Amino acid sequence: MALLFSEAEGRIRVSLAEVPEGTHALSVPVRREGMNRAPRNRRGLLRIREVDLVTAREQPAYEPPENLDSRHLVWVLSTQRRSWATVESRFGDRAWDVALALVRCGGVVLRCVVDDDLELAGPLAWRLSHSWALQADELLQELRGWRDPDEVRKELLALMAPVSELEREQVLLGACPAGSPLRVPPDSAVATEAWTAYEAAVRAASVWWPAYRDGERLSAKELAGLALSGSKKWTPPRQAAFENLVGMSFDLALDEADVDIRVRGPLRWRVGSVAADAAVAKPWIALPAGALRLVGEVEHGGRGVFLVENSDTFERVCAIPEVTSQWLCIWGKGYVTNKLVALLEWMRPERMAIWGDLDADGIAIIDDLSRRLDRKVHPVGMEVEMWRAGPYRDQEPEQYPKARALAERMAAEGPVELRALAAEIAVSGESCEQEPLHRMVLPRLVGLLEAVPAGG
Known part of the structure; x- marks a missing residue:
């Protein structure tokens, strides 16, 4: 079943005795330090007390069980959540069979208790799947004949x-x-x-x-x-x-579109039942702000993720099919947002590369992202020789001492590959942007990305 990003975070598939056919049991995440995490005890061992039963197969957006008439479907769709006592009151002895039929068709997620022997001990409640919840109003109008x-x-x-x-x-x-x-x-x-x-x-x-x-x-x-x-x-x-x-x-x-990130490359994502393919989008596809937690299913491939700091450079990169066929290209938009970090954490790409401005902030952006992801982010097109050649952008006088101070810190504790660049920037505070370097980097970008190792 396609889960929301916020639903999938902190969930793992759980092996239980006698899980009903056509369903999977997923752990119920706990909230710690602002993130959903798998439930564990103080020794770090999984502690499963509840699970959610979801469909084991990809299902159409709406294909209800054949044996459930419209009167019952109206009742199911009219409320997002139902306690098990309410479900039993409605369906009586049929409650368990009805619930499983709705789970298998992708209509509801069934919360169940797990006993000490890792066996299902009984249902607690159900809620509509995000696909059914998104369509509920229109489906109810149709079912009621409105x-x-x-x-x-x-x-x-x-x-x-x-x-x-x-x-x-x-x-x-x-x-x-x-x-x-x-x-x-x-x-x-x-x-x-x-x-x-x-x-x-x-x-x-x-x-x-x-x-x-x-x-x-x-x-x-x-x-x-x-x-x-x-x-x-x-x-x-x-x-x-x-x-x-x-x-x-x-x-x-x-x-005035509410857009958070732009992507191009081997990624297909579904929001409810709507599919969008970033591999064929021209020049890119945009994920609306706040939609990450509503995206239900992501299929991605290629060699890894390639972040590009500036919009014009991102557009030029998107026009290189040898890059977009192998790398999921994302406009980083300067310092990376929390939502994009959450997406990258969820995706866990095998390789992660980034191309930024050759200045103190460009290095700090990579350092910041590496620390937040707790993994290596490999810079490309950011050799110290290119910075030496310039050209440098005009800055206000007060910007130079700030840039020198930041570069000095990056030279001491920033990404290892960029410390030599940071040390030179620390002397002058000069900044070399991406755009003037297009002619020197774009023709060799495919080769630079091929050299990015796994894990970086």
């Missing part, structure tokens, strides 16, 4: 009719049989199984495309207000679905 599927499709077709860029999507939706439930058409560019994300993307794109053609820049909140009946209606799944439909990164398509 929305006529044919009328909803008719409305969306009317919105897309004057927008030539959505002609293919209009044909796909128009082919849905009359009277069928609201389901995303096969082969939709939106790349989601969740109707709520699909509908939001279609509504937003129908408004966005005419404005974009006329050269009008809409903000994220403005578009949501016009198309989604509320400026705060954007969610990570809806943003990803909109990106897929218009073929453009959210922060490039809209002003």
